[in-house]
Amino acid sequence: MTQQEFLEAIAEALDCEMELSGETILDDIDEYDSIGVLSLMSYFDELGIKVSPNDFEKFETVQDLINLAGDKIDG
Amino acid sequence: MAKLHFKNASIRGIVTTVGDKKVTIDEEASKFGYDEKLLKRVKKSMGFNSRYVVSSEDICTSDLCLASAKKLLSGCNIEAKSIDALLMVTQTPDYKAPSTAIILQDRLGCSTDTIAYDINLGCSGFINGLMSAYSLIESGLNRVLLCVGDVASKFAYEKDKNLTPLMGDAGSAILIEKSLSDSYFILHSDGSGYEHLIIPAGGCRYPCNEEALTPKERGDGSIRRDVDMYMNGAEIFNFTIKVVPKMFDELLEFAGKSKDEIDYFVLHQANRYILQNISKRIGVGSDRLPMETVSTYGNQNSASIPGTINGFLSDKYSSKKVTSLFAGFGIGLSWGACIVESKNIFAPAIEQYKI
Numbered sequence: 416m417t418q419q420e421f422l423e424a425i426a427e428a429l430d431c432e433m434e435l436s437g438e439t440i441l442d443d444i445d446e447y448d449s450i451g452v453l454s455l456m457s458y459f460d461e462l463g464i465k466v467s468p469n470d471f472e473k474f475e476t477v478q479d480l481i482n483l484a485g486d487k488i489d490g
Numbered sequence: 491m492a493k494l495h496f497k498n499a500s501i502r503g504i505v506t507t508v509g510d511k512k513v514t515i516d517e518e519a520s521k522f523g524y525d526e527k528l529l530k531r532v533k534k535s536m537g538f539n540s541r542y543v544v545s546s547e548d549i550c551t552s553d554l555c556l557a558s559a560k561k562l563l564s565g566c567n568i569e570a571k572s573i574d575a576l577l578m579v580t581q582t583p584d585y586k587a588p589s590t591a592i593i594l595q596d597r598l599g600c601s602t603d604t605i606a607y608d609i610n611l612g613c614s615g616f617i618n619g620l621m622s623a624y625s626l627i628e629s630g631l632n633r634v635l636l637c638v639g640d641v642a643s644k645f646a647y648e649k650d651k652n653l654t655p656l657m658g659d660a661g662s663a664i665l666i667e668k669s670l671s672d673s674y675f676i677l678h679s680d681g682s683g684y685e686h687l688i689i690p691a692g693g694c695r696y697p698c699n700e701e702a703l704t705p706k707e708r709g710d711g712s713i714r715r716d717v718d719m720y721m722n723g724a725e726i727f728n729f730t731i732k733v734v735p736k737m738f739d740e741l742l743e744f745a746g747k748s749k750d751e752i753d754y755f756v757l758h759q760a761n762r763y764i765l766q767n768i769s770k771r772i773g774v775g776s777d778r779l780p781m782e783t784v785s786t787y788g789n790q791n792s793a794s795i796p797g798t799i800n801g802f803l804s805d806k807y808s809s810k811k812v813t814s815l816f817a818g819f820g821i822g823l824s825w826g827a828c829i830v831e832s833k834n835i836f837a838p839a840i841e842q843y844k845i
Binding site for chain 2 (some may be wrong): 445449451453
């Protein structure tokens with residue numbers, strides 16, 4: 416999947432209408448709350464990527480999510 | 491691996507009694523400090539709507555279970571004296587000791603020849619309790635009464651915005667009898683996750699003292715005491731999506747059945763969000779995997795599977811042969827599932843407790 420497709424999938428998982436980019440600060444996304452974290456964990460789990468709830472405490476920007484997706488993003 | 495196959499036991503009746511008082515999230519939102527946006531979000535994602543709780547501190551799980559048991563025995567037209575064993579699954583016993591099941595033996599009028607003991611489990615408790623009941627029947631008993639449930643109001647602190655709006659009070663009674671029927675159980679335990687759902691104080695390791703009774707603001711933004719239940723929702727969710735779909739595959743393979751042969755997947759009703767997630771992963775829709783119990787009654791702990799049958803599938807279980815897959819998962823951590831057959835059982839609609 417391309418980075419753009421990944422960003423769209425993240426926005427869909429969070430159920431947010433905001434346009435996301437690598438620079439977007441996670442705390443600026445209204446839907447990035449405890450329910451949002453569950454949705455992202457579920458999304459990454461479906462991609463086959465292991466992530467623990469504690470990891471999310473270290474994440475600051477959407478770029479951290481892009482890094483987590485690693486080679487699942489090829490564009 | 492704990493896999494069990496029984497051939498001589500089946501369920502004859504299921505009755506569930508919920509708390510006498512209905513509360514709604516709209517009424518409670520301000521108590522939990524929800525603003526309008528968060529309220530809308532928890533309603534939509536988690537399915538918070540209404541829940542049933544007991545109106546008085548005097549009402550215990552055993553009272554709800556006793557009401558269910560009396561209705562069950564009368565509906566099945568059997569005498570309390572004919573029960574060989576009475577098992578109680580709860581985290582809210584009447585006393586720290588003795589077992590509530592023994593007190594219920596007397597209150598229900600069972601004979602002193604009855605086996606009676608408690609099992610301390612929550613979300614997975616119905617599966618473990620049912621496995622214990624089936625095991626006793628398989629070993630020679632004729633009739634086992636299984637009581638399951640919790641009055642979660644006793645351990646969910648009123649200001650805990652994460653846990654309390656989720657919880658409902660309920661007590662179920664299930665009658666298991668000798669009868670030719672194949673059933674398959676798989677059970678798991680993982681104590682390394684014990685801290686993710688825990689009542690830290692009140693046991694021997696951290697006795698109930700003044701410190702334990704002091705309400706404190708916690709890192710997760712909630713207020714609670716150490717004698718109250720703590721839930722790390724994200725860890726529990728993470729655990730659930732990892733183990734539950736996998737367990738279904740194991741169980742179906744063990745039973746030699748396909749998903750299509752299962753009429754209903756009745757799962758522990760943790761919250762709608764988790765159930766939707768599992769439903770999507772296993773490819774079974776809400777017509778066969780009910781997920782609205784939390785929205786109507788709240789999370790009923792070990793009574794959530796019987797509560798869902800009495801709450802939403804009463805006519806189906808009462809009128810036909812049903813192949814069910816039941817699954818429970820949570821506190822412990824502990825998870826288990828079973829495939830059982832039942833036919834025209836006594837399964838009346840849920841009732842509110844009458845004081």
